[in-house]
Amino acid sequence: MTDIKTVGVVGFGLMGSGIAQVCAEAGHNVIVREVNDAALTKGLGSIEKFLSKGVEKGKMTAEKKAEIMGRLKGTTKLEDLAPCDVVIEAVVENIALKHETFRALDKVCGKDAVFASNTSSLSITEMAACSGRPDRFVGLHFFNPVPLMKLVEVVRGPMTSPDVFEAMCAFGTGIGKTVVRATDKPGFIVNRLLVPYMVDAIRALEQGVGSVPDIDEAMKLGCGYPMGPFTLLDFVGIETTYYIANIMFDEFKEARYAPPTLLKRMVQAGMYGKKSGKGFYDYSTNPPTPTKGLV
Numbered sequence: 001m002t003d004i005k006t007v008g009v010v011g012f013g014l015m016g017s018g019i020a021q022v023c024a025e026a027g028h029n030v031i032v033r034e035v036n037d038a039a040l041t042k043g044l045g046s047i048e049k050f051l052s053k054g055v056e057k058g059k060m061t062a063e064k065k066a067e068i069m070g071r072l073k074g075t076t077k078l079e080d081l082a083p084c085d086v087v088i089e090a091v092v093e094n095i096a097l098k099h100e101t102f103r104a105l106d107k108v109c110g111k112d113a114v115f116a117s118n119t120s121s122l123s124i125t126e127m128a129a130c131s132g133r134p135d136r137f138v139g140l141h142f143f144n145p146v147p148l149m150k151l152v153e154v155v156r157g158p159m160t161s162p163d164v165f166e167a168m169c170a171f172g173t174g175i176g177k178t179v180v181r182a183t184d185k186p187g188f189i190v191n192r193l194l195v196p197y198m199v200d201a202i203r204a205l206e207q208g209v210g211s212v213p214d215i216d217e218a219m220k221l222g223c224g225y226p227m228g229p230f231t232l233l234d235f236v237g238i239e240t241t242y243y244i245a246n247i248m249f250d251e252f253k254e255a256r257y258a259p260p261t262l263l264k265r266m267v268q269a270g271m272y273g274k275k276s277g278k279g280f281y282d283y284s285t286n287p288p289t290p291t292k293g294l295v
C-alpha cells in the first residue's frame with residue numbers, strides 16, 4: 001500500500017472530531033465531511049478547544065496548534081474526499097446511512113483508497129459488501145474521548161485483504177494508538193466482554209444484591225477498575241448500551257447479552273445517562289446522587 005497522506009473523515013460528531021484531531025496531530029492532511037456548515041463549525045470548535053487547553057497547560061506550542069488546525073479542512077461535499085488515501089466513516093449508527101455513505105464514496109474515491117468504519121456494533125462484512133471494494137475495507141473502532149483513549153480495534157472481515165489489514169494496523173500505530181486485532185463478530189473484543197459485565201451489574205441491582213453506589217464502589221475497590229459499572233453505563237449512554245446489547249443478543253441468542261428490563265425502562269423514560277442529565281445517577285446535583293425510584 002502506498003503512503004497514507006490524506007485521510008477523509010465522514011461525520012464530525014463526538015467520534016469524528018476526535019478521529020480527525022488525532023490524524024491531523026499525526027501529520028496527515030484531513031478532510032472532514034458533514035451535512036451542514038453548523039456541524040463543521042461545531043466539530044472544528046471542539047478540536048480548537050481541546051488543543052487550546054494543551055497550549056494553556058504548556059503541553060503544546062501555539063505554533064504547533066496552528067499547524068494541526070491548518071491540516072484540517074471541512075466540507076459538505078462528499079466529492080471533496082476524492083484525494084483521500086483512507087476514509088474513516090463516523091456517521092450515526094444506522095446501517096442504511098452507512099451503506100449509502102460507502103456506495104457514494106466508492107464513486108468519488110480512487111480505487112486504491114481504503115474505507116474504514118468506526119461502527120461499534122454493525123457488521124463490517126455487510127458494509128464491505130456494498131462498498132464496491134470489499135477487500136479494501138476494515139473496521140477502525142476508536143474509543144471516546146479519542147484523543148485520550150489509547151486503544152483502537154482494527155477489525156477484519158473474511159473479504160479484507162491481509163495487506164490492507166496490516167497497512168491499517170500500521171496506520172493505527174502511526175496515529176499514536178495501541179492496536180488490537182479483531183475479527184468481525186458483534187462487539188469485537190471490548191464490547192463483547194464489557195456489555196455482559198454492564199448488563200450483569202444491572203441484573204445484580206434488580207435482584208437487590210447491592211445499591212448503585214455500593215456496586216460501583218465494590219468494583220472500583222475490589223477490582224481496581226477506574227469507575228464502577230453504573231458510572232460507566234451513564235458515561236457510555238444507557239440507550240447506546242441497550243442498542244448494542246440487543247444486537248449482540250440477536251446474533252448470539254445467549255441470555256448474558258439480553259438487555260434487562262430496567263435498562264429498557266430507562267431508555268423508554270429518556271434516562272440516557274450523563275448526556276441527558278439522568279441515568280443511574282442524577283447529574284442535576286453536585287456531586288451526582290443515585291437516581292431515586294429505579295428499583
Ligand SMILES: NC(=O)c1ccc[n+]([C@@H]2O[C@H](COP(=O)([O-])OP(=O)(O)OC[C@H]3O[C@@H](n4cnc5c(N)ncnc54)[C@H](O)[C@@H]3O)[C@@H](O)[C@H]2O)c1
Nearest residue numbers: 011012013014015033034035090091092093118119120144
Ligand atoms: N460515542 C461513542 O462512545 C462511540 C464509540 C465508538 C464508536 N462509536 C461509533 O461512532 C459512530 C459515530 O458516533 P458519535 O458518537 O460520534 O455520533 P454523533 O451523533 O456525535 O456524530 C455523528 C455525526 O454524523 C453526522 N452525519 C450524519 N449523516 C452524515 C452524512 N451523511 N455525512 C456526514 N456526516 C453525517 C451527524 O451530523 C453527526 O455530527 C457511530 O457508528 C458509533 O456507533 C461511538
